[in-house]
Amino acid sequence: MRKFYYLIVLFSTLLYSQDKIEAGKKVEEGISFHDAGKFNEAIAKYDEALNLDKDNLFALTEKAMSLESSTKYDDAIEICKHIFQMYPNEDNKTVYLTYGNSLDKFGKSDLAIKIYDSGLIKFPNYYQLYYNKAIALFNLKQNDKAIKAFQKATELNPDHASSFNALAILDSSNRIASILASGRYLVLDNKTSRAKGNLDAVISLMKKGVSQKEDKSISLSIDEETLKNIDKKQKTENDFSSVDLALSMAAALDFDEKNKDQSEIQKFAEKFKTITLVMDEVKKNKKGYYWEFLAPYFIEMNKKNLIEPFANVIYLSSQNKEATEYAEKNSDKIKEFYNWSKNYNWK
Numbered sequence: 001m002r003k004f005y006y007l008i009v010l011f012s013t014l015l016y017s018q019d020k021i022e023a024g025k026k027v028e029e030g031i032s033f034h035d036a037g038k039f040n041e042a043i044a045k046y047d048e049a050l051n052l053d054k055d056n057l058f059a060l061t062e063k064a065m066s067l068e069s070s071t072k073y074d075d076a077i078e079i080c081k082h083i084f085q086m087y088p089n090e091d092n093k094t095v096y097l098t099y100g101n102s103l104d105k106f107g108k109s110d111l112a113i114k115i116y117d118s119g120l121i122k123f124p125n126y127y128q129l130y131y132n133k134a135i136a137l138f139n140l141k142q143n144d145k146a147i148k149a150f151q152k153a154t155e156l157n158p159d160h161a162s163s164f165n166a167l168a169i170l171d172s173s174n175r176i177a178s179i180l181a182s183g184r185y186l187v188l189d190n191k192t193s194r195a196k197g198n199l200d201a202v203i204s205l206m207k208k209g210v211s212q213k214e215d216k217s218i219s220l221s222i223d224e225e226t227l228k229n230i231d232k233k234q235k236t237e238n239d240f241s242s243v244d245l246a247l248s249m250a251a252a253l254d255f256d257e258k259n260k261d262q263s264e265i266q267k268f269a270e271k272f273k274t275i276t277l278v279m280d281e282v283k284k285n286k287k288g289y290y291w292e293f294l295a296p297y298f299i300e301m302n303k304k305n306l307i308e309p310f311a312n313v314i315y316l317s318s319q320n321k322e323a324t325e326y327a328e329k330n331s332d333k334i335k336e337f338y339n340w341s342k343n344y345n346w347k
Helices: 002-035 039-052 057-069 073-086 093-105 109-122 127-139 143-156 161-170 175-188 193-207 224-231 241-255 264-282 289-303 307-318 321-329 331-343
Strands: 210-212 218-220
Touching (some): 093 127, 109 127, 127 143, 175 241, 193 264, 193 307, 210 241, 224 241, 241 264, 264 289, 264 321
Antiparallel strands (some): 210 218
């Protein structure tokens, strides 16, 4: 009788193991549908997996994501709640993300932020929670807090292009800060339409306040706030007023007769070198995210003589002919630049 009992237990265990394996296969099929944008088909596969293995964490997590992507926010939220109830001690960081995103897209950004914060208590180094929290804060028009959250996301993951893109836009009133954020973004993405927009923004900011009149004289307009900040004894965080002034002076040299034969990219590179040189010169005691996190990256880039390949890399986003030819003829320099950037020691 005891042998018979053990055989039943063994058989049940084998069946359960087999169901879990088959359920896993169904989930993988569902993920393929999700990645192809076929969310309903993905959800159907996850349901098949759950029929084989009720409360399968993998299937529930992926189903919640597909429900969110198909705008079925209520259903996604309910599954997230169920997961937290069933698996409170598992690695559920992506579930916090799905839960918060569903609330945010449902117009409940304030509740979404609470969910993201709950997730950050358990997973303080998960950059996506900071990034999506920043979006929710932006939706609530809390831009200063959103900027801080985007900054934290980049500190945790310096390769997160979307966070740098957001910073470039939200901090556009600080010309140098915005240029640095866009510059880092373009290192990470120089192929999409969004990249072209970032390059256009950077070029516009670099030339801001400088123009040539019909009589060939140069008009140089310095922002009043910049001039005030230069004279201030008590500096604020992320104050680039002296760098900003130096950039305007460098931009005026674009119209100098001795630079008439320089290409647009060469002029850009010279202006960017000016930014890095002045930052290096005045960096002592400077505070703030841009001074402490991003400025050292570009200062070192210049010291490694990599501004030239950097300039051509970011100009590739506009399909610039000169940049394309440079990349073809100087593949070793492009490779050296990317290797340096990849291995840069973020502080």
